[in-house]
Structures are given as C-alpha cells and as structure tokens.
Amino acid sequence: MELRHLKTFKYVAEYLNFTKAAQQLNFTQPAVTAQIQTLEQELKQELFIRIGKKTYLTPEGGILKKYTDQLFSIVEKIESSLAELPNEYGxxxxxxxxxxxxxxxxxxxxxxxxxxxxxxxxxxxxxxxxxxxxxxxxxxxxxxxxxxxxxxxxxxxxxAEDDMILVVSKDLYARYTEDQLLMKFPLIKYQADGYFESMMSKYLRQTNLSTHNLIEFGSLDGIKKAVLNNIGVGLGVSVCMKKEINNGDLVPIQVTENKVKVxxxxxxxxxxxxxxxxxxxxxxxxxxxxxxxxxx
Structure with a gap:
C-alpha cells in the first residue's frame, strides 16, 4: 500500500464524497476513483458502497479508516518534529x-x-x-x-556510576609500603560540598586514613597531576584515573573492600x-x- 493512496482514502472516507475529496486533494475525480480502486484491489476488499446518490463506508472500509486515522496522526507528529529540528538560530x-x-x-x-x-x-x-x-x-x-x-x-x-579510589604515583609506590604512604604523605582530595563531599566522607569513614595532613584541589584533574608529581596520595574517581592506571603511572591502593560509587x-x-x-x-x-x- 502506498501512503498517497491511503491519504486519498482518508479524504474520501472523511467526506464520503469523491468530488469533494478530489477538490481537497487538488486531483481530478477519475484520479481519486482510480486510487481507491487500486487500494481495493491490493486489499481484496470493497471499501465504499453507493446507495442511491450517497456513498457509505463498508465494514472493511470502517476498519481501514480507523487505522488510517491513527497512521496520519503519527505522520503529522513526524512532520511537526522534523519542522522543529535545530536550525541556524538554535x-x-x-x-x-x-x-x-x-x-x-x-x-x-x-x-x-x-x-x-x-x-x-x-x-x-x-x-x-x-x-x-x-x-x-x-x-x-x-x-x-x-x-x-x-x-x-x-x-x-x-x-555514569564510577568507583571512588585512592591512588599514588608509581615512583612513590616503588619506594614505600602502603602503610608508609598513608602515614607519611598528605591526602589530596577534591574541594567540594554537597553530594561529592558526602561520598568522599563515606569513603573515608570506611578507612583508617588520617585527614590531619590534607590538600584540597578545585578540580579532579588537579588531584591527578599532584599525585603524578609525587605530592601525596590522591582520592578521586576511577574514570578520571583510568588511563594513568592502565599505563602504570598511577597505582590504586585498596584501603576498604566496600565500594563507594559516585x-x-x-x-x-x-x-x-x-x-x-x-x-x-x-x-x-x-x-x-x-x-x-x-x-x-
């Protein structure tokens, strides 16, 4: 079935008049009649019946009208959505x-x-x-x-949901034990409030980490760079450290078995x-x- 034939059927079913439908579609009446006949042949169903001078839908035509109305309602929504697509003024x-x-x-x-x-x-x-x-x-x-x-x-x-992790540079990790790292070097964390601060606090409560020697940075990238420069032990999220961990430049330290996800x-x-x-x-x-x- 072609959409144009269904559109013609929609107008004929609405007006129950081939002449009015042809006028609305800017077609000739024979063209409208031909399209309806093509549709009836494809469906192997009679869609309209004439009684005297009036045209009526057959039961089969009524079923097709129901679904055609739904179809063109969707078509209108598609056209409306496409018309709203971003333009140079968006x-x-x-x-x-x-x-x-x-x-x-x-x-x-x-x-x-x-x-x-x-x-x-x-x-x-x-x-x-x-x-x-x-x-x-x-x-x-x-x-x-x-x-x-x-x-x-x-x-x-x-x-996204990323694990909060503790990391240290490969250089410091090679020179000190994990206990020495946690006692000797400052903890570097994100300067945040609200949700992120609550997640960091939750992580720290599960560990024995001391926060008396603390450095705070305003960005997660700043924490990563500070750790890479051997300043201290960094608290961050796994996704930000993934590349450096995979390269071996940063080493994660497991201080708790309970994961905290951000x-x-x-x-x-x-x-x-x-x-x-x-x-x-x-x-x-x-x-x-x-x-x-x-x-x-």
Missing part, C-alpha cells in the same frame, strides 16, 4: 563542572555538531548548586551534576522534554559519556 546552553567541561564536552560537542552544524552552543563551568539553580530558573537547558536530583519539575537521567546525571526541565535540540544533545551525551576517557 541555541543550547549547558552547565557542568570544570572537569566535565574540560574532559568530556570537547568530544560531545564535536559529535553533536556533526549532526547539527548550525546550532549555537554555550558551555558554562559551574558548581553543582549553581547548575541546579540555573536549570530551575531556565538559565541553562542541560546540566551535568554529580549525584541525582529528585524534583517534580526536573528530569534526571543517571549516565553517580553522574543529566538534568533538564521536564517542560523541555519535547525540544528536539535538547533531546538530541542529551542522546549524544548518554551514548558517548562512558566511552570518552577510553578514546583519549
């Missing part, structure tokens, strides 16, 4: 922490622009509370936060769920997020 604003802006979004934005090269993108580096407030106030379209956010007006999608989520206002631009960007984030460090 803008997407994204807020994320500095580490995510630096390590993830160059790749994510590159992939998005391959599909939608005319969309303007604005990327903001913010702390978690700022991101949440910006999403709620409609300042940002998409936010990437640590943890989850359960609020009625916001959609939260968890895109979640990462996309947040958007629920009222923006039907925005094609925003949903397209979210889909690319979800598809690529967990593979980005592996691409480096």
């Amino acid at each position: 803008i997407v604003s994204i807020a994320a922490c500095e580490s995510h802006c630096t390590n993830y979004f160059p790749y994510v934005i590159s992939e998005f622009l391959k599909l939608y090269p005319k969309v303007q993108i604005k990327l903001y580096s913010c702390k978690r509370d700022e991101i949440i407030k910006g999403i709620e106030s409609n300042k940002y379209d998409i936010g990437i936060i640590s943890g989850e956010l359960c609020r009625h007006e916001i959609t939260n999608i968890v895109i 979640k990462t989520s996309i947040i958007t206002l629920k009222e923006k769920e039907n925005s094609v631009t925003i949903q397209s960007f979210n889909n690319i984030i979800q598809k690529n997020w967990n593979n980005i460090y592996a691409l480096e």
Whole structure:
C-alpha cells in the first residue's frame, strides 16, 4: 500500500464524497476513483458502497479508516518534529563542572555538531548548586551534576556510576609500603560540598586514613597531576584515573573492600522534554559519556 493512496482514502472516507475529496486533494475525480480502486484491489476488499446518490463506508472500509486515522496522526507528529529540528538560530546552553567541561564536552560537542552544524552552543563551568539553580530558573537547558536530583519539575537521567579510589604515583609506590604512604604523605582530595563531599566522607569513614595532613584541589584533574608529581596520595574517581592506571603511572591502593560509587546525571526541565535540540544533545551525551576517557 502506498501512503498517497491511503491519504486519498482518508479524504474520501472523511467526506464520503469523491468530488469533494478530489477538490481537497487538488486531483481530478477519475484520479481519486482510480486510487481507491487500486487500494481495493491490493486489499481484496470493497471499501465504499453507493446507495442511491450517497456513498457509505463498508465494514472493511470502517476498519481501514480507523487505522488510517491513527497512521496520519503519527505522520503529522513526524512532520511537526522534523519542522522543529535545530536550525541556524538554535541555541543550547549547558552547565557542568570544570572537569566535565574540560574532559568530556570537547568530544560531545564535536559529535553533536556533526549532526547539527548550525546550532549555537554555550558551555558554562559551574558548581553543582549553581547548575541546579540555573536549570530551575531556565538559565541553562542541560546540566551535568554529580549525584541525582529528585524534583517534580526536573528530569534526571543517571549516565555514569564510577568507583571512588585512592591512588599514588608509581615512583612513590616503588619506594614505600602502603602503610608508609598513608602515614607519611598528605591526602589530596577534591574541594567540594554537597553530594561529592558526602561520598568522599563515606569513603573515608570506611578507612583508617588520617585527614590531619590534607590538600584540597578545585578540580579532579588537579588531584591527578599532584599525585603524578609525587605530592601525596590522591582520592578521586576511577574514570578520571583510568588511563594513568592502565599505563602504570598511577597505582590504586585498596584501603576498604566496600565500594563507594559516585553517580553522574543529566538534568533538564521536564517542560523541555519535547525540544528536539535538547533531546538530541542529551542522546549524544548518554551514548558517548562512558566511552570518552577510553578514546583519549
């Protein structure tokens, strides 16, 4: 069955008049009659019956009308969605922490622009509370936060769960025992509040680590660089250290058997769920997020 034949049937079934249907479709009446006859031959069913001067649907025609109405309702939604596709005036604003802006979004934005090269993108580096407030106030379209956010007006999608780990440089690991490393060198951790701080505290409570000699950095990359420069023992998340651990430059130290997982989520206002631009960007984030460090 061809869509154009079904469209012709839809109009004839609606008006129950071949002449009016032809006028609406800008066809000749013989052309409309020919398309209906073709459809009847394909289905091996009679769709209309004439009684006197009036045209009626047969029972088979009634069944086809039911499904044709559903079909063209979907077609209209497709056309409407395509009409909303990003154009040169489309803008997407994204807020994320500095580490995510630096390590993830160059790749994510590159992939998005391959599909939608005319969309303007604005990327903001913010702390978690700022991101949440910006999403709620409609300042940002998409936010990437640590943890989850359960609020009625916001959609939260968890895109990653990474283990919190303790690492040291290969040089220090070769020179000291693990007990000596934990006693002699400072603990280097992320300067954070809220969710991430609570996850670090949870991890530290399960260990005998001392926090009297403490260094805090404002970025996870800063922690990694400090550890690589033999400054101390670093507390971070596995995904950020994966490349250096695989290369042997960093060595994980197991101080607890209980894993603490740190979640990462996309947040958007629920009222923006039907925005094609925003949903397209979210889909690319979800598809690529967990593979980005592996691409480096």
